[in-house]
Amino acid sequence: MDKTTGGDDKVPRRAFLDAMIVAGFALTVLCGGAPALSYLFPRLSGSSVDEEMDVGAEAEVPMGEGKVLPFGVFPTLVLRTKEGFKAFSAVCTHLGCVVKWNKDNQKIECPCHSAIFDTSGKVLDGPAPKPLRSIKIKVEDGRIILGGK
Ligand code: FES
Known part of the structure; x- marks a missing residue:
């Protein structure tokens, strides 16, 4: 050395x-x-919209309200309208921000670039190119169940 x-x-x-x-x-x-x-690739992580998941009590989403609930790895917007419960992917189809429910105007809004969606997930305004993805929802025994085939 x-x-x-x-x-x-x-x-x-x-x-x-x-x-x-x-x-x-x-x-x-x-x-x-x-x-x-x-x-x-959520299927690789064992989380899929094809699998049912209890995401909370029905009472957590009062009439006319909307709430983002975690559905596995998917943030999901659950709405309770006069037509019943609805659920959409809360991921904006523009650049992926999480959308929010605006109770005052009864619309779904993206805080990032101001996309606006109606209660069926359809784009009303803004840069979002596609509607929000609908997610299967049902209420059983007072519990909100998302997903399933
Ligand atoms: S990410 Fe939602 S409008 Fe751009």
């Missing part, structure tokens, strides 16, 4: 630091990639 230049000790240290950088990058990709893949 050459003590004047640091000799052979620098090579393993350099290799170790390179390995740490690669490991750190890989960990970052895995941590960021898993939720993204789960969102894009």
